[in-house]
Structures are given as structure tokens and as C-alpha cells.
Amino acid sequence: MTPEAFRRHGHEIVDWIADYWQGIESRDVVPGVEPGELRRALPTRAPEAAEPFEAILEDVERLIVPGMAHWGHPGWFAYFPSNASPPSVLGEMLAAGLGAQCMSWVTSPAATELEQVVMAWLREALAIPEGFTGSIQDTASSATLVAFLTARDRLGPDAARMTAYWSREAHSSVAKAARLAGIPPERCRVVEVDQAWALRPDHLAALLAQDRAAGLVPGIIVASMGTTSSTACDPIRAVGELARGARAWYHVDAAYGGTAAILPEIRPLLDGLELADSYVTNPHKWLMTSFDCTAYFVRDVEALLSTCRTSPEYLRTAHDPEVVNYRDWGIPLGRRFRALKLWFVLRSYGLAGLRELFRGHLALAQELAGWVDGTQGWERLAPVPLGLVCFRHVPPTLAGDEQALARHNAGLLARVNASGRVFLTHTTLGERYTIRMSIGQFRTERRHVESAWELLREAATER
Numbered sequence: 001m002t003p004e005a006f007r008r009h010g011h012e013i014v015d016w017i018a019d020y021w022q023g024i025e026s027r028d029v030v031p032g033v034e035p036g037e038l039r040r041a042l043p044t045r046a047p048e049a050a051e052p053f054e055a056i057l058e059d060v061e062r063l064i065v066p067g068m069a070h071w072g073h074p075g076w077f078a079y080f081p082s083n084a085s086p087p088s089v090l091g092e093m094l095a096a097g098l099g100a101q102c103m104s105w106v107t108s109p110a111a112t113e114l115e116q117v118v119m120a121w122l123r124e125a126l127a128i129p130e131g132f133t134g135s136i137q138d139t140a141s142s143a144t145l146v147a148f149l150t151a152r153d154r155l156g157p158d159a160a161r162m163t164a165y166w167s168r169e170a171h172s173s174v175a176k177a178a179r180l181a182g183i184p185p186e187r188c189r190v191v192e193v194d195q196a197w198a199l200r201p202d203h204l205a206a207l208l209a210q211d212r213a214a215g216l217v218p219g220i221i222v223a224s225m226g227t228t229s230s231t232a233c234d235p236i237r238a239v240g241e242l243a244r245g246a247r248a249w250y251h252v253d254a255a256y257g258g259t260a261a262i263l264p265e266i267r268p269l270l271d272g273l274e275l276a277d278s279y280v281t282n283p284h285k286w287l288m289t290s291f292d293c294t295a296y297f298v299r300d301v302e303a304l305l306s307t308c309r310t311s312p313e314y315l316r317t318a319h320d321p322e323v324v325n326y327r328d329w330g331i332p333l334g335r336r337f338r339a340l341k342l343w344f345v346l347r348s349y350g351l352a353g354l355r356e357l358f359r360g361h362l363a364l365a366q367e368l369a370g371w372v373d374g375t376q377g378w379e380r381l382a383p384v385p386l387g388l389v390c391f392r393h394v395p396p397t398l399a400g401d402e403q404a405l406a407r408h409n410a411g412l413l414a415r416v417n418a419s420g421r422v423f424l425t426h427t428t429l430g431e432r433y434t435i436r437m438s439i440g441q442f443r444t445e446r447r448h449v450e451s452a453w454e455l456l457r458e459a460a461t462e463r
Contacts, residue, residue: 080438112323164188
């Protein structure tokens with residue numbers, strides 16, 4: 001493809017994206033396709049001869065888009081948001097055009113130094129205590145694995161007796177990280193939660209005491225600020241004090257909720273963060289930055305480097321003693337230029353614009369919670385500290401029958417999602433089937449939340 005053809009087709013792609021965004025609300029949020037439908041529609045072999053770009057773009061519209069879930073739809077209330085904002089997409093496009101592999105300073109000096117600056121901006125914007133140094137990872141799952149590996153290595157020979165602790169509501173990536181770090185299930189402790197689904201420090205303290213009495217070594221404790229099922233917020237300070245007493249690595253998982261600390265009124269949920277050894281949050285969820293972009297902050301940089309550093313002869317340069325080589329800050333050797341899109345976002349919206357966005361979403365979540373609380377036959381199942389509301393419908397004839405209520409609410413949810421106008425997901429809280437409605441897509445307005453609530457109430461009366 002010549003530069004002239006690239007320019008022409010590039011404009012076509014940008015126009016297509018702009019038209020897609022402009023008309024996204026008219027599309028069904030999730031596709032009505034069956035497994036294998038796209039595979040059957042595509043050739044079984046790659047073409048021998050080059051095909052015109054126009055034909056490829058036509059197939060995108062004809063074959064690919066009908067099979068896509070539209071995460072940017074204002075009716076997207078599922079999982080958590082993934083906000084691919086226009087500035088972020090432009091930053092991603094520019095990074096792709098630069099084509100840099102940013103594993104070390106010498107391979108892309110500007111990429112390394114921009115990441116240092118942007119992470120310092122983010123640390124200050126989120127009021128993360130001084131003493132933490134940030135880097136960009138691909139996902140919170142990878143960052144959590146890095147925390148487990150660092151905690152394990154810090155113990156040295158005692159790692160053979162290492163125990164790990166997290167709440168029953170912690171993200172599944174925590175248990176996966178423990179497994180990948182080689183901590184056997186018999187040395188993993190699941191801490192009970194309170195009525196707000198937050199970790200119970202008293203149960204954690206009892207588990208720590210039992211393990212130390214048995215000659216085991218507490219290695220890592222994980223607290224959550226905004227769990228996936230209900231956005232429960234563990235008591236960061238109380239857990240941190242126990243971690244300090246046990247000399248365990250303390251990792252705080254704020255993958256979803258952490259970016260909301262851009263608001264001063266949210267920061268009390270992270271009280272005690274100065275006690276942590278590592279902290280993770282995802283700009284690629286709520287902070288208008290396209291996937292993937294995870295911010296991982298660590299207090300003991302040398303411990304992180306001791307675990308992740310790699311320095312074969314073919315990677316060494318004369319500048320290594322005086323620069324940061326981000327290949328040593330995580331699992332992959334290769335790294336994308338993720339800092340560029342985050343830089344675009346922070347500069348395009350400004351902190352004030354981002355705060356306005358967050359406050360709007362939080363207000364909508366509180367309003368929805370009020371509607372649930374004030375409507376007969378509906379039950380809210382968790383507090384609403386952030387942008388997620390958890391609830392279910394409880395008809396009088398089904399009250400007390402958990403199996404019947406689960407079937408009823410599952411059917412209700414399926415009918416709502418079948419409308420194509422919204423997409424919600426479910427979880428279980430205390431073995432109760434729970435509908436989750438996550439408000440955080442940047443195109444979502446009050447009318448979209450009202451429409452979803454209307455659909456829910458209508459579906460509740462259907463059989």
C-alpha cells in the first residue's frame with residue numbers, strides 16, 4: 001500500500017469510525033448471532049492474491065460488525081465500562097503508526113520518558129501516596145500476578161511455607177495469580193465478608209494467627225476497592241495494619257474503582273493506601289482510555305526489578321545505569337506505547353472534565369438505587385459506593401424460594417437483553433441471583449438509565 005493509498009483509506013476508516021459512533025445508539029447492544037456463524041461465512045484459506053481494500057472494508061461492515069458487542073453503546077450496563085474515547089482512539093492510532101516496540105529506553109526514549117511523566121501525573125491526580133512509582137501493564141490480571149511473584153521472591157527460602165489471603169469476593173484473577181505463582185491451594189486462604197460484601201478483618205486476623213502458629217509464613221494479602229460482583233470496598237487501613245504486623249506483601253486491587261479517586265469525595269474509600277506495597281487500577285475501564293492500559297504502582301521498585309529484570313547481552317546498552325527500562329517492570333519483554341493514549345486522554349479532557357464525567361455516573365447510580373429502593377417488589381442487594389447497582393425482583397408469590405427467584409430473575413434479565421436496547425449481566429451474592437447494572441459508559445445519559453429501568457419493570461410482569 002502506497003502512502004497515497006494509505007492516506008485515502010485512512011480517511012475512509014476515520015470516517016467509518018465517526019459514522020459508527022454517531023449511529024451507535026441505533027444498533028442492538030449485543031449481536032443476535034449463533035456460535036460458529038462468522039467462521040462458516042469466511043473462506044477456509046487465506047487468499048493467494050491481494051484483495052482490494054474496499055472489499056475488506058465492505059466485509060467488515062457485512063460480516064464483522066454484525067457479530068460485535070458494542071461496548072461503546074449508551075445502553076451498555078454490563079460488566080464494567082471500556083471507554084474507548086475519541087482522544088484515546090487517536091492516540092492508539094498514532095502509536096500504531098509509530099510502530100515502536102517500547103521495551104527499553106534505547107528502543108524508544110520518548111515512550112519511556114512519557115510513561116514516567118504520565119504515571120507521575122496519574123499518581124498525583126488519584127492522590128496515591130508519595131513513595132509509589134507507577135508503570136503501565138496490559139491488564140490488572142498481569143499486574144496482580146506480578147505482585148504475587150514479587151511477594152514470593154521477597155520471601156526467599158521461606159516461600160516454600162508462603163500463604164496468601166484474599167476475600168471471598170475478590171476477582172478471579174487473584175486466585176489465578178496464586179496458582180501461577182506456585183502457591184498450592186492448601187496454602188491459600190479465602191477470607192469471609194461482612195453484610196456489605198467487604199473483607200472481614202477479624203476473620204483475616206484469625207487466619208493469620210492460625211498460620212503463624214502452624215509455622216507458615218504469610219506472604220501476600222490482597223484487598224479490593226470495588227469488587228467485580230458488587231463494588232464492595234474492603235477496609236484498606238484495617239487490612240493494611242494486619243499485613244504490616246504479619247510482614248506480608250499488601251496488594252490493593254482497585255482495577256475498577258481506583259480511577260474514581262480522581263474525586264476527593266471517593267478517596268476515603270482508599271484510606272490506608274499508604275500501608276500497601278502495590279496498587280493496581282485500570283484507566284481502560286472508567287478513565288476514558290481504550291483497552292488495554294493498566295496502572296500498576298509499587299513502593300519497593302527494587303523488589304519488583306529483582307523479580308522481573310532480564311538483561312541478556314543483546315539487550316544491554318551504555319545508558320542502562322541511568323535510565324528506566326520498562327521491560328524489567330512486568331512479565332512481557334515487548335511493550336506497546338500505551339502511555340501515548342493516556343496522555344491524549346488526560347490532556348484532552350483535563351482533570352476537571354474527567355471529574356465531571358465521574359460525578360455524573362455516580363449520580364445516575366444513586367438515582368437508580370433510589371428507584372429500586374422505592375419500588376415495591378424490588379430489592380437492592382448491595383451498597384452503591386461507585387457506579388454499580390445490584391438488585392433483583394422479588395414477587396410476593398416467590399419470596400423465600402431462592403431457586404424460583406433465580407429462575408425468575410434470569411428470565412427477566414434475558415428478556416431485557418433480548419430487546420437489544422441495553423445489556424446487563426448477573427452475579428450471585430450470598431447465593432442469591434443478582435442483576436448487575438453498571439453505569440460508566442461515557443455516552444450514557446439519564447434517559448438511557450430511565451429506559452433500562454422501564455424495561456426491567458416491564459419484563460418483571462411478563463411470564
